[in-house]
Amino acid sequence: MPLSTTYELKAGMATREAFGRTLAELGKTNPHVVVCDADLSKSTMTHFFAQAFPERFFSCGIAEANMVGIAAGLAAAGKIPFASSFSAFVVNKGFEQLRTVVAYPGLNVKVVGTHSGISIGEDGPSQMSIEDIALACSLPGFAVLSPADELSMAACIRLAADTVGPFFIRAGRPKAKIIYDSADGFAVGGSRELLAGADLTLMAHGLMVAECILAAQTLDAEGVSARVVDMYSIKPLDRDAVVRAARETGAIVVAEEHLADGGLGVRVSQVVAQESPCPMEFVGLSGYAESGTPDELLDKYGMRASNVLAAARKVLARKS
Amino acid sequence: MKKTSNVAELEAIAKQVRRDIVTMITAAKSGHPGGSLSAVEILVTLYFDKFQHDPSNPDWAHRDHFILSKGHAAPVLYSVLAECGYTPKDQLNHLRRLGSLYQGHPDVRFIPMLDASTGSLGQGLSFALGMGAAAKLDGRSSRIYCVLGDGEIQEGQIWEAAMFGAFHNVTNVVPIVDYNRIQLDGFVKDILDIEPLAAKWESFGYYPLEVDGHDIAALQAAFDDAAARTDKPTCIIAHTVKGKGVSFMEDNPKYHGSAPTAEELEKALAELA
Incomplete structure (x- = not known):
């Protein structure tokens, strides 16, 4: 597809x-x-x-x-x-x-x-x-x-x-x-579905949004349909988008260049737990990094499409 | 409210404010009498004489503003606001009760004309300077007065703010140090001395004015002097007595943060008759 x-x-x-x-x-x-x-x-x-x-x-x-x-x-x-x-x-x-x-x-x-x-x-x-x-x-x-x-x-x-x-x-x-070709369509409490998908949802903010798109492209080649949602409004959170993701795709990966503890992932989990529990995986940081080029650091600390992909495979395995 | 420059009339208001303070803190069974009593003349001279305001129109864009950075002295502020007619006088004894306008520390959610919620020390001068900078941008004549505790200025943010105020020449903001020499744990000089205080403000770019903080005529002159100066901002260092007006509270660290008993209240009111 x-x-x-x-x-x-x-x-x-x-x-x-x-x-x-x-x-x-x-x-x-x-x-x-x-x-x-x-x-x-x-x-x-x-x-x-x-x-x-x-x-x-x-x-x-x-x-x-x-x-x-x-x-x-x-x-x-x-x-x-x-x-x-x-x-x-x-x-x-x-x-x-x-x-x-x-x-x-x-x-x-x-x-x-x-x-x-x-x-x-x-x-x-x-x-x-x-x-x-x-x-x-x-x-x-x-x-x-x-x-x-x-x-x-x-x-x-x-x-x-x-x-x-x-x-x-x-x-x-x-x-x-560059992801968007227009500055229209953003709202406090909003989100943007960037790719439609039915098998799982990849949610992210900041630079991890592009990594999720790349991961979705790889998954697509493997026959897996991944929804990608830019959750740029972390608070207030677009609860409806989260609930739809949980109900319609049954598996969610949240990716962010932030501590996995306390970031978007935690906020999405809260809604999923309340409204429609489903398997979730998280791509985030676990502690302090070090000096290096941005690319070296994003590679070493797991902020890449490949890391999103690994989490996607894990969550898909848990879903089935 | 009636504004006055008459010292005897202002002294009479100050006495009533002191009676309110000890009464409401006794009713609340907790609070900070010492640092409320030390600041009485400062607030009374401002609100009843030097302040440009109209209690029937707190939204007046050109009014002056007052930030009680040492928020624990809320009782003196509440008493003055009530005497001015901003807030109900008959609820002063609801101090610190659930739902009361008169929260433990000043809270704009309950009294919007306060402008700032204070109580976490060290923050009021920055806020006042932001208000002063906005008034300058708008060409408004508003002046902003900010009362600081002597212990409070151990907070580094005060000196960040002082650098900002001098550098941007925010002369419409007047910090006033209530130098009553006592903080919670004891005498300021024994906790972390702030001397040489006038020299500190001067070196930060302020014009320091030292006054007897209980001498209303001296305070009036100091506020006029600060208002006239445009080359650099003024800091008023008000030398005060903690617990002023109640003999057993004066200069006694115990009454920084403990309420009088009913017997002590009776004795205090007798002294303030």
């Missing part, structure tokens, strides 16, 4: 760059958008906004806790602040502030964590954010989005600006494979 859609998966813009460029565009149309950055604007790409709107850009220095507090105060006074740094720093160092000053009153702060996962590469584990999804999802009221490519990132940034409430959006360092 031919695949429902063909994906070339060409290398596109890094999601962090899509974030930075979208933010600068937003600045032109929305005067309430302001940006805070912690001495990483050339890396998080908020420098595009800083150059265009210097009066709305707050350089906070290497002080993430204060940056989150500044953003909260700006939000309380009616601004739409985007606070950005490496995910490892803004989420971990700013966590207590995100909890008490942002989540608890439910302020309209948009946190964008870049250089997430292990694909930051050579800088090593101190800069790698592998717990950010777990931490952000633990904050009541936060929406947590992890888009896979440039257009979906652009859509998520615009959604965050247009939706009142706290957001965490995860971006990556390397060039992201």
